[in-house]
């Protein structure tokens with residue numbers, strides 16, 4: 001695989017006390033203060049490299065925060081846990097992992113032939129010792145010290161119509177505010193209603209506990 005570092009060697013390295021902030025599979029979505037890693041040529045890419053290869057090149061506990069949006073669904077199922085373990089190795093205690101992925105009820109998820117993995121509200125409960133969700137799941141994939149602190153779901157309208165220059169209120173806006181009021185509301189919505197009103201994406205915030 002082609003590997004190209006776009007960060008010039010002259011770029012000052014962050015002070016050791018700071019910990020890196022990574023945006024994995026960044027595409028063209030730049031997050032200020034985060035290093036964009038991607039195999040593609042998006043405008044936010046700082047390091048053009050396979051994510052797993054890049055993580056393996058980093059020292060233990062060198063990363064403070066990891067952000068990744070609409071990337072993990074491109075990872076093969078049997079590569080997900082090894083990638084999370086690599087993230088765990090590079091994350092500092094107290095560091096955070098912020099993940100956004102399409103929900104399995106999003107019909108567009110299935111249109112993309114490069115999508116390999118689907119996600120539900122409970123997916124990251126399987127990887128976390130502690131979970132903010134109510135439903136308990138088997139513990140066979142747990143990563144010690146990981147805590148799932150927040151889960152949110154996102155709804156999107158098919159179009160965003162305007163009337164006299166003003167955005168018309170859509171059902172998705174109402175669902176975003178009502179369903180996310182409580183984790184129980186999110187879990188019940190997924191269990192009973194996501195076949196009727198599809199969830200566009202799920203967002204998880206995970207913290208690596210200080211031991």
Ligand SMILES: C[S@@+](CC[C@H](N)C(=O)[O-])C[C@H]1O[C@@H](n2cnc3c(N)ncnc32)[C@H](O)[C@@H]1O
Pocket residue numbers: 024025026027028029037038039040041042049050051052068069070071074
């Ligand atoms: C759907 S795009 C998401 C881009 C961006 N995160 C966003 O939210 O708009 C998925 C990105 O993952 C990148 N990608 C897929 N597999 C990768 C890999 N193994 N290593 C690095 N990047 C990868 C693709 O090149 C693409 O830019």
